[in-house]
Amino acid sequence: MSDQKVVEITQVSQACRRCGLYHLCGPMGLDEGDMAKLDTVLKRRHSLQKGDYLYRLGEPFTAIYAVRAGSFKSYTLLDDGTDQITGFQLAGDLLGLGAISTKKHTNAARALETASVCEIPFDRIESLAGEIPGLHYHLMSLMSDEIQHDQCKLVLLAKMSAEARLATFLLNISERLTSRGYSACEFNLSMSRNDIANLLGMAVETISRLFSQFQESGLLLANRKEITLLDLDGLRAITSSCSVKSNNSHVS
Amino acid sequence: MSDQKVVEITQVSQACRRCGLYHLCGPMGLDEGDMAKLDTVLKRRHSLQKGDYLYRLGEPFTAIYAVRAGSFKSYTLLDDGTDQITGFQLAGDLLGLGAISTKKHTNAARALETASVCEIPFDRIESLAGEIPGLHYHLMSLMSDEIQHDQCKLVLLAKMSAEARLATFLLNISERLTSRGYSACEFNLSMSRNDIANLLGMAVETISRLFSQFQESGLLLANRKEITLLDLDGLRAITSSCSVKSNNSHVS
DNA sequence: CGAAGCGTTGAGTGCTTTCAATAGTTGTGG
DNA sequence: CCACAACTATTGAAAGCACTCAACGCTTCG
Numbered sequence: 001m002s003d004q005k006v007v008e009i010t011q012v013s014q015a016c017r018r019c020g021l022y023h024l025c026g027p028m029g030l031d032e033g034d035m036a037k038l039d040t041v042l043k044r045r046h047s048l049q050k051g052d053y054l055y056r057l058g059e060p061f062t063a064i065y066a067v068r069a070g071s072f073k074s075y076t077l078l079d080d081g082t083d084q085i086t087g088f089q090l091a092g093d094l095l096g097l098g099a100i101s102t103k104k105h106t107n108a109a110r111a112l113e114t115a116s117v118c119e120i121p122f123d124r125i126e127s128l129a130g131e132i133p134g135l136h137y138h139l140m141s142l143m144s145d146e147i148q149h150d151q152c153k154l155v156l157l158a159k160m161s162a163e164a165r166l167a168t169f170l171l172n173i174s175e176r177l178t179s180r181g182y183s184a185c186e187f188n189l190s191m192s193r194n195d196i197a198n199l200l201g202m203a204v205e206t207i208s209r210l211f212s213q214f215q216e217s218g219l220l221l222a223n224r225k226e227i228t229l230l231d232l233d234g235l236r237a238i239t240s241s242c243s244v245k246s247n248n249s250h251v252s
Numbered sequence: 253m254s255d256q257k258v259v260e261i262t263q264v265s266q267a268c269r270r271c272g273l274y275h276l277c278g279p280m281g282l283d284e285g286d287m288a289k290l291d292t293v294l295k296r297r298h299s300l301q302k303g304d305y306l307y308r309l310g311e312p313f314t315a316i317y318a319v320r321a322g323s324f325k326s327y328t329l330l331d332d333g334t335d336q337i338t339g340f341q342l343a344g345d346l347l348g349l350g351a352i353s354t355k356k357h358t359n360a361a362r363a364l365e366t367a368s369v370c371e372i373p374f375d376r377i378e379s380l381a382g383e384i385p386g387l388h389y390h391l392m393s394l395m396s397d398e399i400q401h402d403q404c405k406l407v408l409l410a411k412m413s414a415e416a417r418l419a420t421f422l423l424n425i426s427e428r429l430t431s432r433g434y435s436a437c438e439f440n441l442s443m444s445r446n447d448i449a450n451l452l453g454m455a456v457e458t459i460s461r462l463f464s465q466f467q468e469s470g471l472l473l474a475n476r477k478e479i480t481l482l483d484l485d486g487l488r489a490i491t492s493s494c495s496v497k498s499n500n501s502h503v504s
Numbered sequence: 505c506g507a508a509g510c511g512t513t514g515a516g517t518g519c520t521t522t523c524a525a526t527a528g529t530t531g532t533g534g
Numbered sequence: 535c536c537a538c539a540a541c542t543a544t545t546g547a548a549a550g551c552a553c554t555c556a557a558c559g560c561t562t563c564g
Contacts, residue, residue: 076407078411084406084407084410086403086407097396097399098396098399098400100389100392101400102396102400106403107403129388137378139392140353140391140392141352141353142353143392143399144351144352144353147349147398148350148354148358150399150403151402153406154336154402154405154406155328155336155338157453158409158450159334162551192509192511194510194511199410201410201411202553203552203553204511205511205512205513205554206551206552207511208511208513209513209552211511224511224561413519413520414519414520444542444543454520454521455520455522456542456543457543458521460545461520464544476529476542476543505564506564507562508563508564509561509563510560510561510562511558511560512557512560513556514556514558515555515556516556517552517554517555519551520551522547523546524545525544525545525546526544526545526546528542528543528544529542530539530541530542531538531540531541532537533536533537534536
């Protein structure tokens, strides 16, 4: 079971170190050998252009995906023909975990900009898990995270005012970019105002008005998709009245 | 690996057939032998009274739970000191799946009435999974279900009117009770109006007004916690304008 | 260049909330 | 057993937040 763990470290570096999934694999106890095994089932560099579907609603579920670069929106279709965005996925986030039980995707995922993903065939995970003891536990942890994130979104939608929702959303994007090594205060939103409004359960006009209001208050600068956060504490003050206790809420 | 599967069927019957988890174990391929093994790690008949905590926020995560009888509410605490209910669990539902990654419970679970649960120690699941091939997949399916259910709740909160939310909630309770063999149209709500309002992101007064309105419209009879649904199609019509496409939405 | 889409801003409406009062229910202790 | 307190539920009236409708400028793209 541990006779094949000697591999070229450089090979692993190439394959995984730059992958968004790396920081998820590392801390959970996968050594270099395990990661090399994992690497053998990963199809690398699946690239997509803006608007491309990673998968559509109803398609058979065959794999989960890790975002390497770019960003995605995942959304479901409602009876009235409209969409409901259930989340945005940035580099390092996973896609497709909600479809394991149904074996069909219950939502669609589309690239918001040029993006690339790691595709992880699910049936090969099953066989691979026999060789890597912690893999199943790792996957369940990731799914557990997703459940927690969704519950943070529930709080946001159930309890927060429009103002607090947008502030929470912006701070969350900022935190997630920071943890990936990007700037905490300057970034480009890859999604439209429409998409933000949809996720946060509000009208587009309200989003637009709030951006203007935040700018007048000196909290941020917003020029279309270019965002500069000027007063993180000010934004936190807006959310603090009703955010989840002692928990890095993940709301997008 | 399959040399220990011969066991007493009657023993299995006693342990699992009446358990809410049974209909989850059965279809996924566990045979009687596997179920007997599973049974050895289940602590049976953990009973609770109304108001008892199954677990509290911040407690170490040691086990997941299956509701055998009664019902629970799970909720998180917000910074402002208020609660946010994230779901109600009826017989057959699972509790605790969101805490696997953090190893601490990120929400609390309390009995809404006299209840009993199966406690499933998580560390023993890990070792047991080596003997039961499909167990990990089964667990991931259950977690995948939870992710889907949470996303249905997101739709409800993001898109639906107060009227549609309550109608959806009632139909969902009805469906879940039906699938457990209870009456589809007559049931007692174990949760208070306050709890319903909290879950659905509304004021208590609005819930109360809607119950009155639904009753005047002949959709249902509501006497405190005793509910009689009179016009399921009428309720569905209220929700249909904005429910999730081709999906048995699970919103409580 | 024109069309289509995105983003911003204004005005008016309306759904839901908040405040308030009342009644019914539950639980506790004298 | 009743009285009292605390909680739950219902209903009314008024206020407010966010939505809808509408118009306009800006950007993108064929």
